[in-house]
Amino acid sequence: MQASLSAAPGRAGNVILCAEGLTKDFSGFTAVKNVDLRIREGSVHALIGPNGAGKTTVFNLLTKFLQPTRGRIIYRGEDITRAGAARVARMGLVRSFQISAVFPHLTLLDNVRVALQRPRYLATQWWRSVTALDTLNARAMELLDAVQLADHAHVTAAELSYGRKRALEVATTLALDPEMLLLDEPMAGMGHEDVGHIADLIRRVAQNRTVLMVEHNLNVVSQLCDTITVLARGEILAEGNYDEVSRDPRVREAYLGSEPADD
Template sequence: MVNSQPILSATGLSMEFRGFLAVKDVTLSVNEGTVHALIGPNGAGKTTVFNLLTKFLTPTRGRIMFRGADITRLKPAEVARLGLVRSFQISAVFPHLSVRDNLRVALQRPSNLATQFWRSSNVLSKVDDQAMSLIDAVGLSRYEHLPAVELSYGRKRALEIATTLALDPTVLLLDEPMAGMGHEDIGRISELIRRIAKQRTVLMVEHNLNVVADLCDRVTVLARGEILADGAYDVVSADPRVREAYMGTEHE
């Protein structure tokens, strides 16, 4: 259910690199219980904004709030512990481990088993139920014993998302989750994100506008480091400024 209250917000966010202002006074709100997309043409500043929100960069100016707390100066690991988790932070899949064992490893930290992994081969059995639940949630039950290296690209991305979910994030941040995928995999990952969003807030950078139109409750469009438009997809996609930014003309 969509909540009208912001769970993650930025006010006056700016980022300067050696005199170049890559992000200029960005103010946005991600409402709890929504799927929110950050889109824009190449060079729009999407990655920089995403890195600022996930704390891989510290803004030159501005403030970032998460669940009512100022996180502007926190480190990525600190905000991850608060429940703001970026997919690639923990999505390094071990190629020669099975799907199941990848999930068992990912579940070590939240289960306080990280320092016990090498002490006993039986320790990770404590997280088997959780691992199987996550595997089922991302549609990989048929592949639980398959080495990750043998998965298709789309299923490997599903496994990466599952390892992220092992931290039980409140807000899941996905950086171009459909990149490099074929039509079938895009459909599979879109449906996965839709299921995830029933219990979590999702913020995603995405280039596939068909995915954005189908999946997202709200869209923020960036151009040249500034917010060009913000709102429902059908509204922002009809904005002449957005069309011009993407197509180089105000006309289709």
């Protein structure tokens, strides 16, 4: 398992997504303050930090579910600071959510077919017969196979384990053909076996796209991610590879508290 999770060295290329001075105020409370981020194309980049550090707020700002109070967001050289979430998704910047977002009473195949309708504009072609969706079956099965769920294609999503539901979410996200995949706590609430399965899945899908993830499981982060940005109280505390940030005394204090002074 250790070898299968290791991130390939030297995959990162040019900056695909960056934030400059990103700040978000909520009624006098500053949740995110002057955050500068550079996400390199082809990398797996993690946002980590203790509870309340501002990770999800940064995530929501980058994916345009929130508008920043100040700062800029640039995706592939284009300023998307004031763009809406739907527009940036169409540009290839696609996210998942902490809470499971599948249709529980549809089969896995139908869940993926629903996602595939958007890029093919079938969702708005209401006059077409439902059999038109059969043209999506081959691609839907490819995506289910990619997340190792092809054998369960005709099972309803409600019957899946939690880990397999998260894998299905990855398949529906990949149906939008993202250039950059943003995963919000993909391991949350999982047992050890499911964590290993989803970590391997992320590594596979990251082979030809950029991944930014918010994650609490530091064991997975240490083995999967090229770059780690540590947030604390809404600001960047440290950044680098896992060895670099784990040795930083400020990071240790943020996670573990100050060490007692010697007598």
